[in-house]
Amino acid sequence: MNISVNYSGDYxxxxxxxxxxxxKAIHKGIHTKSAEGAEYLGWVxxxxxxxxxxxxxxxxxxxxxxxxxDVLVVIGIGGSYLGSKAVIEALxxxxxxxxxxxxxxxxxLVSGEYLKELITYLDNKEVTLNIISKSGTTTEPxxxxxxxxxxxxxxxxxxxxxRIFVTTDEEKGALRSLAIEKGxxxxxxxxxxxxxxxVFTAVGLLPIAAAGYDIEKLINGAKIAEQExxxxxxxxxxxxxxxxxxxxxxxxxxxxxIMATFDEKLxxxxxxxxxxxxxxxxxxxxxxxxxxxxxxxxxxxxxxxIQDGKRMLFESFLMVKSVPSDLMVFxxxxxxxxxxxxxxxxxxxxxxxxxxxxxxxxLDGGVPQxxxxxxxxxxxxxxxxxxxYMMACAFSSYLLDINPFDxxxxxxxxxxxxxxxxxxxx
Amino acid sequence: MNISVNYSGDYxxxxxxxxxxxxKAIHKGIHTKSAEGAEYLGWVxxxxxxxxxxxxxxxxxxxxxxxxxDVLVVIGIGGSYLGSKAVIEALxxxxxxxxxxxxxxxxxLVSGEYLKELITYLDNKEVTLNIISKSGTTTEPxxxxxxxxxxxxxxxxxxxxxRIFVTTDEEKGALRSLAIEKGxxxxxxxxxxxxxxxVFTAVGLLPIAAAGYDIEKLINGAKIAEQExxxxxxxxxxxxxxxxxxxxxxxxxxxxxIMATFDEKLxxxxxxxxxxxxxxxxxxxxxxxxxxxxxxxxxxxxxxxIQDGKRMLFESFLMVKSVPSDLMVFxxxxxxxxxxxxxxxxxxxxxxxxxxxxxxxxLDGGVPQxxxxxxxxxxxxxxxxxxxYMMACAFSSYLLDINPFDxxxxxxxxxxxxxxxxxxxx
Numbered sequence: 001m002n003i004s005v006n007y008s009g010d011y012x013x014x015x016x017x018x019x020x021x022x023x024k025a026i027h028k029g030i031h032t033k034s035a036e037g038a039e040y041l042g043w044v045x046x047x048x049x050x051x052x053x054x055x056x057x058x059x060x061x062x063x064x065x066x067x068x069x070d071v072l073v074v075i076g077i078g079g080s081y082l083g084s085k086a087v088i089e090a091l092x093x094x095x096x097x098x099x100x101x102x103x104x105x106x107x108x109l110v111s112g113e114y115l116k117e118l119i120t121y122l123d124n125k126e127v128t129l130n131i132i133s134k135s136g137t138t139t140e141p142x143x144x145x146x147x148x149x150x151x152x153x154x155x156x157x158x159x160x161x162x163r164i165f166v167t168t169d170e171e172k173g174a175l176r177s178l179a180i181e182k183g184x185x186x187x188x189x190x191x192x193x194x195x196x197x198x199v200f201t202a203v204g205l206l207p208i209a210a211a212g213y214d215i216e217k218l219i220n221g222a223k224i225a226e227q228e229x230x231x232x233x234x235x236x237x238x239x240x241x242x243x244x245x246x247x248x249x250x251x252x253x254x255x256x257x258i259m260a261t262f263d264e265k266l267x268x269x270x271x272x273x274x275x276x277x278x279x280x281x282x283x284x285x286x287x288x289x290x291x292x293x294x295x296x297x298x299x300x301x302x303x304x305x306i307q308d309g310k311r312m313l314f315e316s317f318l319m320v321k322s323v324p325s326d327l328m329v330f331x332x333x334x335x336x337x338x339x340x341x342x343x344x345x346x347x348x349x350x351x352x353x354x355x356x357x358x359x360x361x362x363l364d365g366g367v368p369q370x371x372x373x374x375x376x377x378x379x380x381x382x383x384x385x386x387x388x389y390m391m392a393c394a395f396s397s398y399l400l401d402i403n404p405f406d407x408x409x410x411x412x413x414x415x416x417x418x419x420x421x422x423x424x425x426x
Numbered sequence: 427m428n429i430s431v432n433y434s435g436d437y438x439x440x441x442x443x444x445x446x447x448x449x450k451a452i453h454k455g456i457h458t459k460s461a462e463g464a465e466y467l468g469w470v471x472x473x474x475x476x477x478x479x480x481x482x483x484x485x486x487x488x489x490x491x492x493x494x495x496d497v498l499v500v501i502g503i504g505g506s507y508l509g510s511k512a513v514i515e516a517l518x519x520x521x522x523x524x525x526x527x528x529x530x531x532x533x534x535l536v537s538g539e540y541l542k543e544l545i546t547y548l549d550n551k552e553v554t555l556n557i558i559s560k561s562g563t564t565t566e567p568x569x570x571x572x573x574x575x576x577x578x579x580x581x582x583x584x585x586x587x588x589r590i591f592v593t594t595d596e597e598k599g600a601l602r603s604l605a606i607e608k609g610x611x612x613x614x615x616x617x618x619x620x621x622x623x624x625v626f627t628a629v630g631l632l633p634i635a636a637a638g639y640d641i642e643k644l645i646n647g648a649k650i651a652e653q654e655x656x657x658x659x660x661x662x663x664x665x666x667x668x669x670x671x672x673x674x675x676x677x678x679x680x681x682x683x684i685m686a687t688f689d690e691k692l693x694x695x696x697x698x699x700x701x702x703x704x705x706x707x708x709x710x711x712x713x714x715x716x717x718x719x720x721x722x723x724x725x726x727x728x729x730x731x732i733q734d735g736k737r738m739l740f741e742s743f744l745m746v747k748s749v750p751s752d753l754m755v756f757x758x759x760x761x762x763x764x765x766x767x768x769x770x771x772x773x774x775x776x777x778x779x780x781x782x783x784x785x786x787x788x789l790d791g792g793v794p795q796x797x798x799x800x801x802x803x804x805x806x807x808x809x810x811x812x813x814x815y816m817m818a819c820a821f822s823s824y825l826l827d828i829n830p831f832d833x834x835x836x837x838x839x840x841x842x843x844x845x846x847x848x849x850x851x852x
Contacts, residue, residue, distance in 0.1 A: 332576075
């Protein structure tokens with residue numbers, strides 16, 4: 001189980017002794033938890049030190065939710081929702097079976113129309129809520145929860161208590177107090193893991209398990225990644241490779257990274273990746289702007305710009321080697337569509353050919369190319385992949401001399417909105 | 427019914443006499459159809475010259491499809507699908523009624539899993555197909571059509587013919603020949619309108635009407651826009667204003683435009699906009715890179731980068747003044763979530779405050795701000811808005827001395843993929 005990083009340039013040439021030293025220091029800082037922002041390095045050895053009892057508890061809770069509910073409404077925003085959404089979408093089939101437990105997200109947007117219609121939609125279904133917020137006072141999820149909590153109490157009366165699960169800080173915060181007062185079951189957002197690094201904690205695991213996916217395998221993939229990327233070897237550690245290459249490109253005139261995939265199921269892995277890298281690196285006037293495209297549809301859209309537009313882009317493909325199910329182009333009696341020359345080609349092979357055609361053409365057009373390849377979309381490989389990106393992001397940020405774990409701009413926004421809305425004390 | 431463009435800088439100062447002359451020449455070139463790429467300027471007076479019989483025909487066909495089908499599968503890619511998808515999503519409610527005709531898109535992606543599951547999903551529903559492709563040989567939709575046409579023939583036998591609608595070139599192409607041979611009902615992609623400017627032709631109108639929306643009102647909005655933006659007045663023509671401002675920002679160090687909205691229903695208007703501008707402008711090493719965010723969710727994600735990352739971004743908000751349905755924050759007995767200070771505030775007002783907080787903070791952070799405001803999301807205002815963007819895009823491209831109507835990079839890709847797959851003749 002490997003993640004390969006393929007680069008259109010010469011990676012080895014980038015590894016000056018100065019850079020090797022810097023990477024070694026970063027590696028040490030991460031693994032001895034002495035780097036800047038060290039108080040948020042809890043994610044690094046989380047997979048290998050995860051408490052088995054905690055995992056069993058999540059699995060039991062998920063089983064209970066699945067046996068009593070048709071819908072789990074997950075209320076969260078940013079890092080409190082993108083991780084589980086990314087994993088669930090990557091593992092779901094395009095047209096979901098109606099009998100499965102449905103996970104619906106709320107609280108990431110503020111919309112009366114959405115909430116009203118959601119409540120109507122819930123009316124003939126059995127419902128459980130999971131509110132995820134470290135402080136409980138982030139405005140968007142708090143608003144959604146106020147309405148949905150009221151709905152649950154009206155509908156289920158005293159039984160609402162057993163249908164509301166709270167994932168929040170262990171020791172403090174408004175949501176914690178509320179949960180204790182109401183008697184809601186609590187799960188913990190670890191204090192030493194920030195939102196965008198929290199997919200392997202209860203934040204991600206409860207919704208993922210409730211959706212029916214195997215969180216043991218997910219964590220196992222992350223654990224393998226923890227071991228793999230814990231080894232300091234700039235020739236074989238693909239998280240370091242990815243960080244070094246993108247940092248080099250950034251420093252040589254390519255401030256925009258386009259992550260490209262051929263699989264629609266990876267759309268939210270792309271959104272999660274944008275938050276991870278954008279929010280970790282985008283500080284002090286620095287950082288790569290993360291954008292995403294979905295091929296081949298966007299080859300008939302942004303593809304033109306990527307091929308011929310302003311030269312400041314590099315492209316990183318996220319490719320999956322094998323697909324769960326495929327079709328083969330068949331010979332048609334009438335070749336009116338001129339496709340018979342493709343007879344016997346599988347649609348996955350078509351996409352692989354597309355990747356080759358695109359990467360070659362974009363490189364010719366002045367867009368440096370990276371390809372990250374994983375074997376398949378299952379729990380273990382996704383766990384491995386997400387940990388890979390988190391580790392690469394830490395390296396990448398430290399290479400820019402940026403603390404990957406704060407988000408002063410987001411905190412400013414949270415404060416600004418309190419001021420404009422005249423929250424007492426602001 | 428106006429589209430206002432609000433800019434954080436001084437617009438009037440940008441209007442040098444040199445620029446006024448250039449704009450006047452561009453305006454003349456567009457409206458006398460003498461500008462570069464003139465053979466694709468058919469969209470300019472399309473709304474005012476649209477054939478009423480044609481509109482009636484589309485409406486009758488849509489009515490027939492609605493009365494005989496549960497699902498319309500639309501097969502297209504790029505400009506053959508983004509326009510109708512954008513309009514349908516903008517007008518749909520978040521949780522759709524199960525009884526409405528469902529429009530499902532295929533052919534924008536190549537995926538065996540998707541096609542297989544789509545076919546299973548269709549099995550207990552009545553189905554109509556609409557394949558949209560000018561030539562009929564664009565590979566992705568052609569592949570999807572080969573499978574779905576086979577499915578329809580197996581399932582409906584001779585009756586399949588009356589359930590397949592083809593939107594293609596009037597005079598030539600593989601799909602036209604196939605349609606004639608099979609006896610499929612045909613609609614026309616006008617020869618003088620390119621894919622990304624085709625939303626008001628049969629390409630967009632048939633799926634939009636089949637989804638149950640009022641295409642007369644949509645066209646009426648476009649017609650009002652055609653009149654409004656046909657007047658050369660740099661002080662009041664907001665399409666010119668938008669083009670001038672973004673061109674100025676591009677020339678002064680802001681090559682990335684982030685289109686921001688607070689309404690999830692506008693996500694595909696953003697995708698349509700990215701194709702429109704990216705594919706029109708992104709040539710000869712020039713053009714603004716179009717990216718998009720959805721607030722307030724992305725304020726807890728890319729918001730950090732926008733606030734503090736590398737300074738090369740400007741932001742253009744697309745705001746909608748009024749919403750179809752709203753909720754008001756209510757006073758809670760228990761103020762554990764600390765939200766009582768918002769009592770009486772509607773969720774739409776919350777988003778407006780968010781916009782104010784965000785625009786102010788991002789401007790302070792060095793991100794020039796534009797706000798485009800429309801009244802509401804209905805057919806007429808969307809028709810008006812899409813025409814506004816098309817006209818602004820033409821001006822914007824000509825200001826860069828770029829022909830807005832070709833796409834050499836996309837054509838290269840189409841040829842490349844034929845070569846790699848060894849299509850006879852390539």
